[in-house]
Amino acid sequence: MAGGRDKGEILASQALSKYILETNAHPREHEHLKELRQATVQKYQILSIMNVPADEGQLISMMLKLMNAKKTIEIGVFTGYSLLTTALPLPVDGKILAIDQDKEAYEIGLPFIRKAGVDHKIDFIQSDALSFLNDLIADGKEEGTFDFAFVDAKKEDYMKYHELVLKLVKVGGVIGYDDTLWFGTVALSEADEMDDHQRRRRAQFREFNSFLAKDPRIECCLLSVGCGLTLCRRLMRSLLCIMLVQSGRVPMGNGPQVGGFKDLGRVIGLLIAYQEFRT
Numbered sequence: 001m002a003g004g005r006d007k008g009e010i011l012a013s014q015a016l017s018k019y020i021l022e023t024n025a026h027p028r029e030h031e032h033l034k035e036l037r038q039a040t041v042q043k044y045q046i047l048s049i050m051n052v053p054a055d056e057g058q059l060i061s062m063m064l065k066l067m068n069a070k071k072t073i074e075i076g077v078f079t080g081y082s083l084l085t086t087a088l089p090l091p092v093d094g095k096i097l098a099i100d101q102d103k104e105a106y107e108i109g110l111p112f113i114r115k116a117g118v119d120h121k122i123d124f125i126q127s128d129a130l131s132f133l134n135d136l137i138a139d140g141k142e143e144g145t146f147d148f149a150f151v152d153a154k155k156e157d158y159m160k161y162h163e164l165v166l167k168l169v170k171v172g173g174v175i176g177y178d179d180t181l182w183f184g185t186v187a188l189s190e191a192d193e194m195d196d197h198q199r200r201r202r203a204q205f206r207e208f209n210s211f212l213a214k215d216p217r218i219e220c221c222l223l224s225v226g227c228g229l230t231l232c233r234r235l236m237r238s239l240l241c242i243m244l245v246q247s248g249r250v251p252m253g254n255g256p257q258v259g260g261f262k263d264l265g266r267v268i269g270l271l272i273a274y275q276e277f278r279t
């Protein structure tokens with residue numbers, strides 16, 4: 001079911017998952033999101049699990065409102081559940097750049113996006129995501145201009161998307177990476193039974209999650225909603241600060257932790273890091 005729990009099964013109890021959806025997410029779901037979800041099921045049956053579930057959508061929607069987000073980019077649209085979820089809370093003059101190589105799937109959701117009266121906020125680009133992002137950055141006009149980026153396209157390319165999208169979101173802006181717990185497989189061991197596809201994805205997401213956890217350019221959290229959602233907030237970091245964090249001379253974290261420094265270089269590093277962690 002699109003927007004249903006089949007996508008993730010992250011929570012150990014299916015009954016609890018069902019309870020969350022039935023008690024809160026589905027009753028509160030916007031009527032056109034519900035229709036889009038149902039149209040996706042009708043057209044794509046099992047593939048409809050590609051959409052984010054309704055509770056993940058609620059989280060994204062609330063976050064966008066709290067951030068006063070106005071300009072966003074979405075990489076991987078499918079029928080547009082997460083796109084409509086994003087378009088609804090943006091202001092009337094909000095803008096979303098939405099990229100997917102598959103226009104046919106987008107057109108399944110488009111009538112519901114139009115009914116919701118938010119299609120004017122969306123600029124859909126049919127393209128391979130990586131080549132489009134590279135061109136966008138080469139153009140130079142859009143760097144550091146997006147409040148939010150939602151990444152849900154080719155899983156093998158997440159690491160490459162990260163480097164590009166980090167340039168596109170503004171300092172303080174947020175990037176959401178979908179599916180980062182990959183059906184819970186990230187917690188399985190090598191010896192556990194999995195098909196080749198799951199094994200490959202498990203390895204990719206384990207590598208990606210470990211990378212993000214150490215990336216000094218962002219503050220991030222990995223949430224067990226849907227199939228896993230990682231939210232990253234871009235920090236203002238100088239090259240010097242990044243080098244100091246990577247060399248272990250200043251601590252990683254969401255705020256400075258003073259202590260244990262021995263030399264002037266470290267004191268200066270801590271002062272720079274302190275200023276930058278506050279951004």
Ligand SMILES: C[S@@+](CC[C@H](N)C(=O)[O-])C[C@H]1O[C@@H](n2cnc3c(N)ncnc32)[C@H](O)[C@@H]1O
Pocket residue numbers: 050051052075076077078079080081082083099100101102105127128129130152153154
């Ligand atoms: C999981 S679905 C996106 C679902 C959507 N975010 C939602 O929650 O409703 C992934 C989408 O990424 C698109 N995609 C996969 N690889 C891509 C690529 N290299 N470039 C552009 N789009 C790609 C697929 O066509 C598919 O529509």
